[in-house]
Amino acid sequence: MLKIILQNRTPIFPFNEPARDLRLQNKPLWLLQRDLLAACTHQELEVAAGPAGYALPEVRDACLVYEDNLFFDDAYLQAFIGEARKVPWASRAAFSNRDPAFREHVLPLSTSFTPSADHTLANLWYYPSGTRPDTGRDVRPLVIDLQAREIGYYHIPAYMARPCGDLVYQVPLRSLMAIDSWVHVFLADIVFGLFARGARFEEGLKRSPLANLRLLGKAMLEGRQVLESSGVVHVGKNCSIDPTAVIHGPTTIGDNVTVGAGAVIENCILGSSVNISQGCQVMLSVIGDGTFLPFRAGTFMSTVMDNSMIAQNSCLQMCVVGRSTFIGAGTTFTDYNLLPVPIHARAGSRGELQPSNRPVLGGCVGHNCRLGAGLVIYPGRVVESDVVLVPSSERRVIDHDVSYAESDHHRLPIGDLHKRLYPPVG
Numbered sequence: 296m297l298k299i300i301l302q303n304r305t306p307i308f309p310f311n312e313p314a315r316d317l318r319l320q321n322k323p324l325w326l327l328q329r330d331l332l333a334a335c336t337h338q339e340l341e342v343a344a345g346p347a348g349y350a351l352p353e354v355r356d357a358c359l360v361y362e363d364n365l366f367f368d369d370a371y372l373q374a375f376i377g378e379a380r381k382v383p384w385a386s387r388a389a390f391s392n393r394d395p396a397f398r399e400h401v402l403p404l405s406t407s408f409t410p411s412a413d414h415t416l417a418n419l420w421y422y423p424s425g426t427r428p429d430t431g432r433d434v435r436p437l438v439i440d441l442q443a444r445e446i447g448y449y450h451i452p453a454y455m456a457r458p459c460g461d462l463v464y465q466v467p468l469r470s471l472m473a474i475d476s477w478v479h480v481f482l483a484d485i486v487f488g489l490f491a492r493g494a495r496f497e498e499g500l501k502r503s504p505l506a507n508l509r510l511l512g513k514a515m516l517e518g519r520q521v522l523e524s525s526g527v528v529h530v531g532k533n534c535s536i537d538p539t540a541v542i543h544g545p546t547t548i549g550d551n552v553t554v555g556a557g558a559v560i561e562n563c564i565l566g567s568s569v570n571i572s573q574g575c576q577v578m579l580s581v582i583g584d585g586t587f588l589p590f591r592a593g594t595f596m597s598t599v600m601d602n603s604m605i606a607q608n609s610c611l612q613m614c615v616v617g618r619s620t621f622i623g624a625g626t627t628f629t630d631y632n633l634l635p636v637p638i639h640a641r642a643g644s645r646g647e648l649q650p651s652n653r654p655v656l657g658g659c660v661g662h663n664c665r666l667g668a669g670l671v672i673y674p675g676r677v678v679e680s681d682v683v684l685v686p687s688s689e690r691r692v693i694d695h696d697v698s699y700a701e702s703d704h705h706r707l708p709i710g711d712l713h714k715r716l717y718p719p720v721g
Contacts, residue, residue, distance in 0.1 A: 297358040298336040299351060299426075300328075301418065302343045303407070304720065305364070307477060308646030309661040309679040309696075310617055311717040314364035314474035318600045318618070319483050321549075321566045321583055324366065324474065331369055332359070335376065355425040362418035364407060364474045366483040368491070371469035374439050379421035382435075388419035388471065389436035395465040396443035400472070400482050403652035404642035407473035414438055417471060441467035444494050448596070449655055462655060466490040468498065476642035477659040477677065478651055480615050484581045484598045489562055496527070496545050531567065549584065566601065583618065597657065606668070613657035617680060620660055623668035630657040630674050638675040641696070651675060658693075663716045665704075680717035683710075 304313050315325040322330070336359060342349050351360065359376070379386040390397040391414055402408070402415065409416040414436055421437075449462040470487040472479060500507050514524035521527070527544025530536070534548060537556040542548075546560060549567035554560065556573040563577055566584035571577060576593040583601035588594070592605045597614040599605060605616070606624040613630045616622065631654070632638060640651040658672045661680030669686050672678075672693040682697055683704035684690060690703065699718075704710035 296336045297338045297340065297354060297356055298332055299354075299358055299360040300339060300341045301349050301360065301362040302341055303362045303364040304344070305406075305475075305643075306720045307474065307480075308641045308643075309477065309659060309677045311661065311680050311719045317474065317480055318583055318598075319366055319474070319480060319581075320488050321564050321581055321601075325363060328361070328363065328365070328367075331367070331372055335359075335372075351426045353426055354422075355427070357424065358422050358426060360420040360422065360426070362407065362473070365417065365419060366470065366472050366474055366479075366487065367419070368470040368487070370495070371439060371441070371471045374469055375419070375437065375471075376421060378439065379437055380423065383423065385420060385422045385434040386437040387434050388417040389414045389438045390417065390471075391438050391440070394441050394443065395445070396441040396467040396487075399465045399652065400486060404476040404478055404640060404649055405473055406475045406643050411436065417473065419471070439469060439471070441469050441471070443467050446490060446494065448490075464490060466494050468495055476640060477615050478640045478642070478653065478656065480598060481596075481613060481656075481659075484615075485579060485596045485613075488581065489564070489579050492545055493562055537573070555590070572607075589624075600662075611657065613655060615657075615659045617660060617662035617664065619662060620664040620666075622660070622666050623670065623686070625668050626666055626670045626672070628657045628672045631655050632674055640675050641677055646677075661717065665713070681713070681715045683713055 306312055307314050317324055319327055340352060375388055407418060416436060443465040445463050446466045447463050464486045466486060470491055472483060510521060510526045513526045514521045517524050522543040528542050528546045530548045531550035533550055534552045536554040539556045540554045540558045543561040546563050548565045551568045552565055554571045558571050558575045561578045564581045566582060568585045569582055570587045572588060572590045574591040575588045579596045580594040581598045583599055585602040586599050587604045589607040591607050592609050594611045597611040599616045600618040602618055603616055603620045605622045608625045609622050610627045612628055614628045638651050638653055638656045639648045642649050656675050659677040661678060663681050664678055665683045667684055667686040670693060676693055676696055678697045679699045681699055682702040685703040704713045
């Protein structure tokens, strides 16, 4: 089958690059899409947007058409293609407006969807007999249930929960969303990624008693607890893991990884050449290739892209950190407003502030940033790519978004040593 890729070049603030180049599940989005589609597609075409939108080439065979800012998993892909092949007309992916995962997580901050009656259309199509000019008139929406499961994720005192209610995620067993904001990177990696992987793992154990016995037998053979066994913790080649480290699955560890004494890793994806030093706490996080976490650094429900460093005693909660970025020692990203004020986040090509629909949310740091030690970043704040923040009595608490123009390196005599690598498109 042929796949036609529609190029969406809208930059995602604060990274200043298209969604296809951002890392999700520790892969560039374009590569994640290619790997998922490798089993059912054998050719590809890329189509750039023109003044009047996308002009699809005319093909005669079955094809899959999608915009390259879409995140999807294999479960959704198989369900969509399977249902689309049962009907003779062309199908377009759609969400039910009543689907809790779509309503709570996918729709807020999104700009790529098309509303239509009681459902919403996504930029994913299946054409059973090609894209001849007459096929565009008979495209019908195909609603795939995301099979959401309500899962709690945070515990706070009851008097703090009153303004926002229960802190739960609607975790889908099938994932599809457009990456239109940095918050969608967080949701795709954590809620639609790690949480969904854990939910599918539990569903698989419920449906298959044999899988339960196989997992239990492997744990007994290895002399480990079930969640520490190789059935749920997959370790790559040439790794050095201290025997006092605690690693609970489902967890995936790449090649050439070092994990120090007393480190705790729980339900994570660690890329290759990652160094987790002693005493670190890494929970429900995606850590990119070449990342270094010195002693006692902590990440909770966060994404750290490749070749970054989170220095000692830093604390990241529900955050997204771009590639080649340094977070100084003792820096804390807060994630909850002490007063019941909604958290807003940036979305769209110009980074407009919009309600995030998240009562608990950390911050975002772009690519090639340098943040000094001891900073405190308020919930939902972002730091644009290539920014340098030097802690001082005036710059200790980050209570607003920081653009490149506000970077501290501009006022330093040696500021030209820090080169801008990610300017805004245009």
